[in-house]
Amino acid sequence: LLTPLISAVETGRKEIVEKIISMGASIDLMGHTTNMTALYRSLTLISSMKNPDTDFCSVEMIANNKTALDAIRRNTAGHFGPTLEDQYHAISKLRAHPIFHVFKSTFQELKSQRLHDLVSVNSIREIAIFLLAHGANPNAKHHHPIEGYTPLMFAAELDEAEIFSEMLSRNGDPNLSYVLDKSGKTIDCKAIATNFRSTQVLAVLADWEKSKH
Numbered sequence: 001l002l003t004p005l006i007s008a009v010e011t012g013r014k015e016i017v018e019k020i021i022s023m024g025a026s027i028d029l030m031g032h033t034t035n036m037t038a039l040y041r042s043l044t045l046i047s048s049m050k051n052p053d054t055d056f057c058s059v060e061m062i063a064n065n066k067t068a069l070d071a072i073r074r075n076t077a078g079h080f081g082p083t084l085e086d087q088y089h090a091i092s093k094l095r096a097h098p099i100f101h102v103f104k105s106t107f108q109e110l111k112s113q114r115l116h117d118l119v120s121v122n123s124i125r126e127i128a129i130f131l132l133a134h135g136a137n138p139n140a141k142h143h144h145p146i147e148g149y150t151p152l153m154f155a156a157e158l159d160e161a162e163i164f165s166e167m168l169s170r171n172g173d174p175n176l177s178y179v180l181d182k183s184g185k186t187i188d189c190k191a192i193a194t195n196f197r198s199t200q201v202l203a204v205l206a207d208w209e210k211s212k213h
Contacts, residue, residue, distance in 0.1 A: 003031035005038045012119025027135050033071040034144035039136040042128040043154040067143040128163050138167035148178030156189040159198035
């Protein structure tokens with residue numbers, strides 16, 4: 001389900017997002033391939049523009065993500081078979097093919113170029129801030145790429161300090177965590193920011209923690 005609001009976000013044009021919201025769009029309605037909110041979609045676009053390789057990092061994580069495997073099944077009309085295991089084996093086979101790596105490189109280059117031709121990182125940042133001002137939930141839990149990932153966590157990963165700070169001001173909870181499947185370890189925003197060397201977000205978090213004492 002590609003919602004009108006998510007489609008509006010993908011244009012990179014704030015005025016279109018404003019119009020769709022004024023028409024009564026549900027701010028946190030999930031849609032798109034892996035079921036995400038419009039706010040989360042804005043962050044995936046920022047991620048794609050800042051780190052083009054992340055699209056294929058996600059491909060590497062598909063084996064452990066039922067939502068992603070189900071998205072493949074839905075978007076291929078079951079071409080690879082009826083079960084999630086069928087999807088995994090089909091994708092694994094494709095990844096093992098030499099042409100996949102040529103496709104991967106070409107896709108990354110073309111997608112990055114296309115995104116930069118159509119939208120800017122700053123325009124998407126403005127949209128994210130606008131969505132938050134209109135009630136978008138920074139704590140909405142998502143299933144991809146990691147079960148329990150939130151927009152706030154994603155902003156921490158990307159070192160998007162302005163967006164992260166705005167989320168904190170709108171009840172974003174940096175103490176929420178997700179659980180690593182294998183170890184059972186809980187990972188919160190501070191751990192994410194530390195792992196990704198998100199120095200600006202770490203500075204915002206430090207100030208936030210001081211304000212709480």
